[in-house]
Amino acid sequence: MEFREKIESLIGEFLQEREDLFLIDLRFSASDDITVILDGDQGVTLQDCLDASRAIEFNMDREEHDFSLQVMSAGLSEPLKSERQFRKNLGRELDILLTDDTKVEGELLKMDEKCITLVLRYRKPKDVGKGKVDVVEEKEIPYTDIKKALVTVKF
Template identity: 75%
Template sequence: MEFRKRIEELLHTFLAEREDLFLVDLKFSAADDITVILDGDNGVSLQDCLDASRAIEFNVDREEHDFSLQVMSAGLSEPLSTPRQFRKNIGRELDLLMTDSSEITGELKEVGEDKIILTLKYRKPKEIGKGKTDVVEDREILYPDIKKALVTIKF
């Protein structure tokens, strides 16, 4: 069996046993440096990363194929990429960079298979008279229109 397919198979077997975890990214370099990025519905612990690493390393013969392996959790600075990652962040504020280079910030309200709904809060000029008025609106955003989505970090 091809080396990369074997790694993917071992990883998917591990994730099938751990339904709370899911794969965000799997990268192979030309020198067979493997990077696995995991996320979980309730976060990812160090033990989760160790378990995933062992599920791969203990089932591949290093004498047959030399490789390095890194298993890590998706950090706060990592963009959201799957509906499951968006779903876990419902109620949090997101900063979106759109494919048309515009930026949108809002609270994640709903997550679907093909779109998200953000609640936007902003001020706009009154139609009559001076001053501004507060506006709260829900906006549907399709995944293909999102270039990058980050959770806003507040201290």
């Protein structure tokens, strides 16, 4: 089994045992620096990262193939990629960049296997007269139209 296939297999076995966790990204550099990014239905703890790291390192021979390994949780700067991540963030504000490069910001109301639904809240000019009115509308966005989705942090 090739080096990359072995790593993919080991992380796959670990995630089968820990069904509350899921893989966001697995990166290999040219110098065999491995980065594993995990997320979980209830978040990812330091112990989860240590367990995943051990599941890989204890089953690899560094004498046979030298590598470095970094296991981390998906942070706020990581875009949402999977349906599970969207489900975990129901009720939160998202900043979304669409494939046509327009931006949408709203609260994630619901999601299914094809699209997400955001609640958009904004002000627009009145149709007649001066001033603005508050608008609340729902917008469905297919996953295929999402270029990048980030959770908005408000303080």
